[in-house]
Amino acid sequence: RPLIGVLALQGDVREHAAALEAGGADVITVRRQRELAEVDGLVLPGGESTTISRLLETFDLLDPLRARLAAGMPAYGSCAGLILLAEKALDARPDQHQLGALDVIVRRNAFGRQVDSFEEDLLVSGIDDGPVHAVFIRAPWVESCGPTVEVLARVPDTPAAGAAAGRIVAVRQGNVLATSFHPELTGDARVHRLFVDVVRGDRVRGRTTDS
Numbered sequence: 115r116p117l118i119g120v121l122a123l124q125g126d127v128r129e130h131a132a133a134l135e136a137g138g139a140d141v142i143t144v145r146r147q148r149e150l151a152e153v154d155g156l157v158l159p160g161g162e163s164t165t166i167s168r169l170l171e172t173f174d175l176l177d178p179l180r181a182r183l184a185a186g187m188p189a190y191g192s193c194a195g196l197i198l199l200a201e202k203a204l205d206a207r208p209d210q211h212q213l214g215a216l217d218v219i220v221r222r223n224a225f226g227r228q229v230d231s232f233e234e235d236l237l238v239s240g241i242d243d244g245p246v247h248a249v250f251i252r253a254p255w256v257e258s259c260g261p262t263v264e265v266l267a268r269v270p271d272t273p274a275a276g277a278a279a280g281r282i283v284a285v286r287q288g289n290v291l292a293t294s295f296h297p298e299l300t301g302d303a304r305v306h307r308l309f310v311d312v313v314r315g316d317r318v319r320g321r322t323t324d325s
């Protein structure tokens with residue numbers, strides 16, 4: 115089983131850990147550089163991107179995390195995690211750090227400040243056995259993507275979706291996966307399993323190149 119870290123500075127760390135274990139991974143929480151150095155992949159949970167960005171600095175993790183991402187470590191970001199992984203965030207505080215692991219521009223709190231949460235069934239490419247029930251909580255969306263970014267899901271055109279219809283809410287670029295929504299909250303481990311498979315594929319490739 116691959117060893118996957120959950121960045122444990124803020125957010126629903128336990129729920130992510132449980133979903134990753136259900137998806138076939140061993141899990142540790144990551145708050146220190148030596149923990150970050152050990153993992154085959156990392157989940158960045160939701161929370162508040164400004165706060166997580168500050169805590170990354172406080173815990174001396176910002177540069178080590180950037181370095182591991184630049185070296186190709188698989189990562190999965192949910193909500194605030196998506197915002198942090200992005201190259202650029204609109205409506206973010208000017209001092210917020212971007213990890214730059216995903217060639218996308220995201221918009222924070224994109225569904226509207228008054229819309230605290232919103233739920234919708236989404237078709238996610240790579241998850242072929244039925245829609246994923248997506249819970250959005252003060253969520254960002256992906257405003258635009260670079261050419262090597264694969265769009266995995268968009269908000270469907272339903273009355274509840276309103277002006278959000280068609281917006282990009284799940285993406286993948288190589289080993290980096292991100293969703294606007296929180297799959298860890300619904301007891302459905304399929305998105306986490308998808309990430310575990312990405313991490314496994316990365317390890318196999320790594321072994322092949324090493325030998």
Ligand code: GLN
Binds near residue numbers: 163164
């Ligand atoms: N609105 C939060 C932010 O901008 C993200 C919300 C979440 O992660 N659920 O960081």
